[in-house]
Amino acid sequence: MKAINGKRMAVLVGCNYPNTEYELQGCFNDVIAMKHMLIKRFGFDEKDIELLSDEEGSSVLPTGANIKKALGNMVDRAMEGDVLYFYYSGHGTLIPSLKQNEPHRKDEAIVPYDFNLITDHLSLERATKGDYGILLSGCQSNETSADVSSEEGEGGEAHGAFSNAVQKVLEQNSGRLSNKEVVIMARKVLQEQMYKQHPCLYCSDKNADATFLLQL
Numbered sequence: 001m002k003a004i005n006g007k008r009m010a011v012l013v014g015c016n017y018p019n020t021e022y023e024l025q026g027c028f029n030d031v032i033a034m035k036h037m038l039i040k041r042f043g044f045d046e047k048d049i050e051l052l053s054d055e056e057g058s059s060v061l062p063t064g065a066n067i068k069k070a071l072g073n074m075v076d077r078a079m080e081g082d083v084l085y086f087y088y089s090g091h092g093t094l095i096p097s098l099k100q101n102e103p104h105r106k107d108e109a110i111v112p113y114d115f116n117l118i119t120d121h122l123s124l125e126r127a128t129k130g131d132y133g134i135l136l137s138g139c140q141s142n143e144t145s146a147d148v149s150s151e152e153g154e155g156g157e158a159h160g161a162f163s164n165a166v167q168k169v170l171e172q173n174s175g176r177l178s179n180k181e182v183v184i185m186a187r188k189v190l191q192e193q194m195y196k197q198h199p200c201l202y203c204s205d206k207n208a209d210a211t212f213l214l215q216l
Contacts, residue, residue, distance in 0.1 A: 002158075008044045010035075012069045013062045014053040015090030022091060022111075026158035028055040030089035033159065033167055038085070041170065042213045050074070054113045062090075064116025081216050093117065142187050162199055165189035167192035168194050176215045180208040 016024045031051055038044040050070050052062040060066055070153070071086060076214055078084055091111040099107075109117040154181035159167070165186040169177070183201040190197050 006079065006083065007048060007077075008042065008083045008085070009048045009065075009074050009077065010038055010044055010050070010085040010087065011068055012049060012051045012076050013070075013086075013088045013090065013110075013112075014051075014055070015088075016054055016061050017091070017113065018056075020052060024090065024160075026160050026163070027089040028053045029157045030160050030163040031087065032085050034163070038166065038213075042215060044085075058082055061113050063114040064112040064118055067112055067118060077144075077189065085213060089163050095119070118182050137196075161190060161193070161195045162186065163196055165193075165199075176211045178209050179203065181213045 003008045003208040012031040012034055014029075015026040018029045022209070029052060030070060035046075035049055035051060038049060039046055039101055050060070050073075052060045052066055052070060054061055066117075074084055074086075088110050093109050093111055095107040095109050097105050097107040111117060166182065168189050169182055169185040177185070180201060187199055190199070
């Protein structure tokens with residue numbers, strides 16, 4: 001495993017799509033909660049965390065171009081041994097794939113504020129340095145909203161169901177957790193809350209057993 005003393009950088013994206021038929025309620029709360037978790041538990045410096053949201057007054061909107069730019073800047077700054085983290089809370093969808101090696105001929109994509117879709121290949125193509133982690137919280141176009149009611153969210157606020165589950169797992173387990181353990185525990189939380197979401201982890205066995213965000 002690479003050294004854990006490198007820089008830790010993150011791009012956090014929350015899309016609520018205000019004043020549209022696709023509006024969500026908890027995605028900005030998700031990224032704020034994750035930002036606090038990264039700083040408090042995982043040793044991230046606030047200056048190395050870029051936050052994009054469509055919350056009123058946001059300095060950087062989560063458009064497709066801005067998300068790509070933020071990811072590119074993070075990867076370009078990275079050195080071997082750094083930890084890079086991309087977190088997205090918002091809608092997801094499936095689009096037809098032009099690649100012959102896609103088993104289901106569909107690409108997973110996130111849905112930015114301006115609906116300029118970004119496929120899952122983008123992050124993989126740019127992730128050439130550092131230890132790269134991706135956690136997505138979204139729903140596909142044929143699924144219901146991933147929102148949690150304000151009564152269920154932390155502090156009486158709305159949160160995405162998967163995001164809220166991950167937060168609970170990290171808060172209730174102070175020791176080191178593997179990527180696989182985080183997903184399995186979050187899945188259990190969702191089941192207990194009667195959600196139909198079934199989060200999955202797609203990576204090598206080695207990365208599945210690696211410590212989540214290389215916790216210090």
